[in-house]
Amino acid sequence: LYGSEPPQNDKPGTIFLESATAHELAHQWFFNQVMNNPVQDPWMDEGLAQYLTYVYYRDNYNGRAGDLYIDSWYLRWDRLDRADIPIGLPAGEYSGVEYSAIVYGRAPLFMLELQKKLGEEGFSEFLRDYVEIYRWQTIIPADFKGMIEKYCDCDLSALFQSWVGKGF
Secondary structure, rough: OOOOOOEEEEEEEEHHHHHHHHHHHHHHOOOOOOOOOOOHHHHHHHHHHHHHHHHHHHOOHHHHHOOOOOOOHHHHHHHOOOOOOOOOOOOOOOOOOOOOHHHHHHHHHHHHHHHHHHHHHHHHHHHHHHHHHHEEOOOOHHHHHHHHHHHHHHHHHHHHHOOOOOOO
16 A cells, blocks of 8 residues: 555555545545535535545646546546436445445536536635534535535526435
8 A cells, every 4th residue: 555566446556545645634624624424425525525635636746637636536437337326315325336436436526517617716715614614513415505606606506406416
């Protein structure tokens, strides 16, 4: 795991260690500071942790490194032929392959869609305020949606319905 040999998940060990470290550090914000129900809504913290891992690669290397990390989300989702499975299902409703593909692959792609709606600066501002407002609290998806809609001053119901699913 810590050396360049043997490969982990088809990636050299040092690359896996770096991405896993960035991802787990992102959990210091999303799930450790702003909590959600990881059994009912795993997309919330895992999607944001994956998104912040992308930001890490983009900002610390170059745009291409960030793009390659995004490609890894599509590779996960490709295991299901990009099936239109909602990201908002409870953890127990996914098979093992589905959980990885949807929660770690499709959920961060949804975060990227939200970033496109708000712009990079707007989404960063949203995330800063999200942590500040909901720090040490447990948030539900409807509150997440309501807050981000305030930032874009728009109705994101159709976007949430197509990605998250049920009840949006």
